[in-house]
Amino acid sequence: MNHPSPHTASHVHEHEHEHDAADHSEILDLDAEVLAEHIASITAWLPVGAGPRRIVDLGCGTGAGSLALLDRFPEAELTAVDSSAAHLHRLQEKAGEREREKAQGKAAGRLRIVQADLDATVWPDLGTPELVWASASMHHMSDPDRTLRQVRDLLAPGGLFAVVELAGFPRFLPADAPEEAPGLEERCHAALDHHHAEQVSHRGADWGTKLTEAGFTVEAERTITVDIGPPHTDAVGRYALSSLRRLRGSAASALTAEDLTALDRLLDTDSPQGVLRRTDLGVRTERMVWAARCT
Template sequence: MASHSHQPHDNAHDEPFVAELLDLEAEVLHAHLTELTGWLAELTADRPVRRVLDLGSGTGTGTFALLRRFEDAEAIAVDASPRLLHHLQGRARELGVADRVRTVEADLDAAWPDFGGVDLVWASGALHHMSDPDRALREAHAALAPGGLLAAIEMADVPYFLPDDLGIGRPGLEARCRAALADRHAEALPHRGADWGPLLSRAGFAIEAERPFTIELPRPLPEATGRYARAMLGRMRTALDGRLSAEDMSVLDALLDGDGPHSVLHRDDLVVRTERTVWAARSQA
């Protein structure tokens, strides 16, 4: 799962950073992915999952979580980025599942390839990036075998990492960053935060469940948490250049300085807290 769609990407130069961020997210949120795929296994218990389609697959967070859960399944990982698909193929070899993964480079805002009747479609953080989500959902419905399941996963926002009082001034920094980022997303991603239920119904799906997930990791946090926070906050800083005060930018830079005394890499007061909503929808003949 990714909290970021990879359909399309901001630019090709950003992709190595995106790959690192997505791999860190998969590591830190491993327990949530296990819980989520377990729930999907319950919803599909009456029919075997043999073929999985991961839309906007990125580095394969969803692909590999689903292959771990559904041990007899094969996956089709679809992304617009050849670089990220190459990264995914390398990870598949490392994990010993290369023979169960097929990658497809495709722009999901254009005509879709024929995926030929899959049992489960996974769309994590992808739908709000589509220029025409209604059309994308109709294509997803057509890709599913009758009775197949689509899981649409959307997060409320980027995770919380920081305490309100950072000990270096500018209390409430993260709240201001998130508000500014929400303004930017409202301009660039009008479908972010949408209620996907009506759109799924309009595309021919029967809504089976809508489930919120509140993720708040217990201590001790995963080893990769500091690196994940740094990658996410660094991406946020790039997005907010010119939208935050110089004072806030200065504190953010101190948090991102890997060798600095206030770096998120060395703090013991980080948290990982986020919310996601999952719509499970059944295709109808």
């Protein structure tokens, strides 16, 4: 068997990483587009009084939360932090596009980009924000209890920490779909849950208790229920396609040959049974939000 040289192996790994980052960026962008109203409702609900002047978005991804917060607080400056250069580049692009096309409060001028590993024991200088936002990022931390203490030390006295976490991967298909493999999506989710239990152990953690143990006072919490039924927009179709492609990557090894064939048919953009051509797609998911005060 021929083994690639170290240089070739590194190049292949780098290419795969870039491809995965681009794939994830697409899902994050579609998530932001499809769920924009729900994200805005969360930022509007935050118990922040007159409004913060300095905000930090921890694990910002491609910036759905960052841009929503800049809209919600037009006088604020925001520091967006992520480990992915690709995600941060995309956020900067979107902020520039928004400023040029929609003239919404000079978003790019109020945005500071910081690339950093949030699992590091020492963070870069992020200022002293009155609001820290972490959406779907806390469960990725290797030591979330340490991260919570770092956020507590970062916040200005009386500052607010908003934690947004997903109840799980979105659902897109009716329970009796697809016709040749009813319940396929739930079986994929069961496989994904098993995968996450092994690889992402903090998903589904009791964040209210963790916040209290870290020295925060949880002032409010709520569950956002998303149920977008058909007829759907083109964005929902693309969101379903990208999400189910990613789901396949984690669930494939646990699926039967019949289920895998049915899933691949759904992902076939040329198939009349593919998700892009289905009229019964929706989006069903939940997001939990905790608003915790630093006292």
